[in-house]
Amino acid sequence: MSSDSKEKKLGKVLVVDDEPAIRSICSRYLSSRGWQVDTATDGEEALAKILDRDWDIVITDIKMPGLDGVQLVQKAKAEKPYIEFIVMTAYASVDVAVKAMRSGAYDFLLKPLDLEQLQLTVDRCWQKMQLREENELLRLANERLRELHQLKDKFLAITSHELRTPVSNIKSFAEFLMEDRDLSEEEREEFLGILKRNLDELEAVVEDMHAIMAAESGGLALSLEPHNVNESAERVVSELRDAATSRQQTLELDLAPQMPTIPADALRLRRALRELVQNAIKFTPDGGRIVVRTRQREDEVVIEVEDNGIGIPEVERERIFEKFYEVENSLYHTSSKTAFKGGGIGLGLNIA
Structure with a gap:
């Protein structure tokens, strides 16, 4: 040897x-x-x-x-x-x-x-094993590269839509405001409201990306204070009730009485819960039912969001928390926080 x-x-x-x-x-x-x-x-x-x-x-x-x-x-x-x-x-x-x-x-x-033959045979066998291991590593690397390439394509398809739509609206209505001097005060207020909504959408996209980057880099600091999760559940349901009502959905609260306070970042807890409820609204048909429930399980506090929506295919369930993941094909992506199967930037559940 x-x-x-x-x-x-x-x-x-x-x-x-x-x-x-x-x-x-x-x-x-x-x-x-x-x-x-x-x-x-x-x-x-x-x-x-x-x-x-x-x-x-x-x-x-x-x-x-x-x-x-x-x-x-x-x-x-x-x-x-x-x-x-x-x-x-x-x-x-x-x-x-x-x-x-x-x-x-x-x-x-x-x-x-023959000891020399023993050595040669064992060496060849070992080389075969090493080659097999290297091939497996290459296969995994290639698979990961394919996943990253698909993620890049999905990111470009979704973000271009999520960014282009509000930017186009802002540009169009800003030009109206600048060029048409005969607009009534009521029309100006309406156009300014549209500009504000589209700017809010752009801000939300930027905030989502910032939150993901901060979490992945370890820079997402939590401000933990004593908190009753029933308060967050009530607030999120109150914020999103109109969105559910616009789809003829029933958005209910089922809160356990006398829930203990826990150390939590209330702002980020509500953000996570809001993403889950918005997701339920989008993927529950008109007239459906959504329940936000709290309960205590031994030494744990549990918050659940239940709906009678279309569900998630079993083969997709492990992927729903991936960045930019959508069950629907990204080529048919549509932007909406409330419309049935309405798409977003694909970060909601990942943030949650």
Whole structure:
């Protein structure tokens, strides 16, 4: 073995053979070359050791009393398929070695053992394992790059819509105000109200992005003070009741009496709850029912938002808190805080 390979961290090898001489030779030879080696006298002992801890390579004789080498490969692979096996056999049982390889063994060695061949076979097996690990890392990296590319496309599609719509409205109504001197006072007030609403929408987008960046960088400071969550629930429901009413929805409170005070940042708690209730309004059909509920569970305070809306497909549930995630295709994105299936910038649940 070259000096370069000696410097590399080698793995754990289990040598299994009912002949003490074979176990001793293999163990001493591989240990001298940097492998971490243990031995087992038969298949049963080897299987127990395999199940008890992780191994990289198992070198096993085929003909052993009790559990033979082929059975050991089959049973061990069923539990830990990532372990590689090299089987040892005499010339007369090469066909059995082939059977072991069909069961998942990497290669076989002929007895009497040639130590140089043992070294070459173990090295090739280790190289294969390292290559497999590197390929898996590359696969995961490529998968992550694809996810980031999709996230970028979704971000551009959603934010361009969320930013372009209010900017276009602001530009249009500002031009009206500047160019049309004959506008009545009532019309001017109406246009100024539209400008204010669109500026508020832009501000909300910027605040959402700032909140996410602050949270991810560890810069989101919480101001914890004694707080009764019933107060936040009442306030959020009061703020959003008109939005629910515009959709003929029933927005109800179900508050547990005598809730204990807890240390909380009331402002951020209401922000999170507001995002959840707004999400319920958007994805509950007209005429639906939304309930904001508080309760105490042992030493925990629980706030729940329940609705009879369209729900979330099971395959999507783990992703709903991702940034810019929408169940609907972003190509069909629509902006609204209250319309059925109305889209936003895709940060609401992530912020919550």
